[in-house]
Amino acid sequence: MAIIVQKFGGTSVGSLERIENVAEQIIKTKQQGHQVVAVLSAMSGETNRLTELANKLDPNPSPRELDMLLASGEQVSIALLSIALIKRGFSAVSLLAHQIGLLTDNRFNKARILNVDNQRMLKELQQGHIVIVAGFQGNDNEGNITTLGRGGSDTSAVAIATALQAKECQIFTDVDGVYTTDPRLDENARKLPYVSFEEMLEMASSGAKVLQSRSVEFAGNHKMPLRVLSSFSEGDGTSITFEQQADKTHPVSAITSHKDEAMISASGVESGEKFRNKLFALLAKVDIEVDMLTQTAKDNDKINLSFTVHRNDYQQTLRIANSLTADFSIEQLCGNNKVVKISAIGNGMRSHSGVAAELFECLLDNKIDVYLVSAAEIKISVLVKESDLTSAVCFLHEKFQLNVTN
Template sequence: MAVIVQKFGGTSVGSLERIEAVAEQIVKTKRQGHQVVAVLSAMSGETNRLTKLAKSIDGNPSPRELDMLLASGEQVSIALLSIALIKRGFSAVSLLAHQIGLTTNNRFNKARILNVDNTRMLQELQQGHIVVVAGFQGVDDEGNVTTLGRGGSDTSAVAIATALQAKECQIFTDVDGVYTTDPRIDDNAKKLSHISFDEMLEMASSGAKVLQTRSVEFAGKHKMPLRVLSSFAAGEGTSITFEKEIDKAHPVSAIASHKDEAMIRLVGVQHGATFRDELFSALADADIEIDMVVQTSSSADVNAKLNINFTVHRYDYSVALQLVQTLATRFHIDDVSGDKQLVKVSAIGNGMRSHTGVAASIFSSLHHKNIDIYLISTAEIKISVLVKEQDLHLAVRTLHKKFQLNTII
């Protein structure tokens, strides 16, 4: 009897009607002979509502107390689902993170999972219960409630599936799988039947919001099979596999986009590593993630001043810019400026490992559409460009058509 972990997001449990529908989905899986562990998010909009309440009292609420507040959302959804399952004649038990021993570090609001104790869950499964677990939350080694950040229930589900050595971790969302690009941008987007972990990780980190990046990293590290399905319609969804045969006809498998990019420019940085070390250390200490980084020199002279451009999440832009300006004054940087009206568009595919000319195709295609490129970054299976926000839809559609992704299998 295999263990199946099924995660349901906020929209999937956004109303009592949706919770009843999720109960039916779980019952269907249970009747197929599987042991089921369901991992739930809070009902749609609940986390935002609770955050708003906290900020109505204090615009900068205590991170510890905010986590205590936000974790209550999942307690509501798991209890309601368990009630719906019991009403259908199935034994179910709802459990909070501390009851299953899901421990994290003490980074409130952005905690990382350290361990999951499978003892309690295995006991409940052996007794024939459906186990319904609160996602998004954990406890640190002092017993404080922590939360994992937006989308953290995905990571909760993968960690629990790994601890239970589940057959598969199924992520139920409001879409029916992973697409070659965002269907809201290009109606020629096609659902993928399967995709590799490498590609899914690059897509998640490049703006595809189907799965949280950390959940894909965790699953890939622990070899946990994933499947993305819709909780609103039947279907096979998209299987995320360990290996994917390279499609020789399609060096690119998907086009992803990330809207919340901001770029900071530094002009006239003295040659040497001291400033760079302090800059990126300060940003790391502020928990600001850096995405794209480009360093150029104003001349061939090895001692010439440097220009540094880098991107951060738009949410972190104001804090990052203030940090940079403070350092720039101390290090006598010639100029600091920024731009929040930028987006990242990425072409992703395992086929890049064996194909040449992908970068040339990207640059020429965008040039022919008069789309300016501000930064470029490359990886083994990804090429990303930074463009104006107003060019986002045109850039995505242009590259999706260029690589013929509407014909991908």
């Protein structure tokens, strides 16, 4: 009998009715002859409600105590699901992180999983029980409760699946799979039956919100097959695998977009390298991440530098850059926070040359200006005006024939 790990997010367990639906889903899998371990988030809204309570007492609550508080959310959802399963005649047992020996480091609020002990879970499975585990939480080596940060339940599920050598880790969400692009932007978006880990990882880091990139990375590192499915509708979802599904007809598998971008440009900077290093060091100090980056030499050692940050960090980044203008000679410093990043992602890009050329040609033909470009092995990203978002996505989706199955 193979072990299947199924993860249900907050929306999937957001009400008693939905918890009962999840129970039915699990029973279906169990009746197909599998051993099932379910990993749950807190009921939707609960983590926010608890965070608000804490913030009313202290806008910066103690990280350790906040984790103690938040971990109660999953405790409620796993107990309720277990009660629903037992009511239906199935033996189930809910388990907290410390009860399955899910060990993390002690970085409260954003802990990393160090180890998952499979003994207790295997014992329960061998006795025929459905095992329901609290996601999002762990224990440090002093027995303090930690949490993994928002979206951490996905990582819990993957780590648990890995520890149990599960056949598959199924992530149930409110979408029914991974799409060639965001269906809200392009109605021709098509559900992908499979994507590779590398593609999924690039997609997650480029705006696709289906899976948290940390969990995809974890699954990739541990060769744990993932599947994204809907809690609310039937279907096989999207399988995320290692098998190289060579797609001759589609060098590009998906077009993603990321809206919350902002660009800062400094042109004619003397001692440009020093300016850049100083600026990026200051940004790192306040946890501002630099995403896309281009640097060109102009003349006489003066350089032009453009980079993007998250739109929320735009004003602070501008202030920090401006604070350096006293020490550095800069011809112009300007920014634009009405920009978006569009990415074309595909394993097929390895073997298909000319994808970049096609992409630029398509954008040029449709009069879409490109401000910045960055490229990785299986991804090309361009920064364009926010007003060009939908048209850029649709033109590229059509250009690479993503509406057509191979």
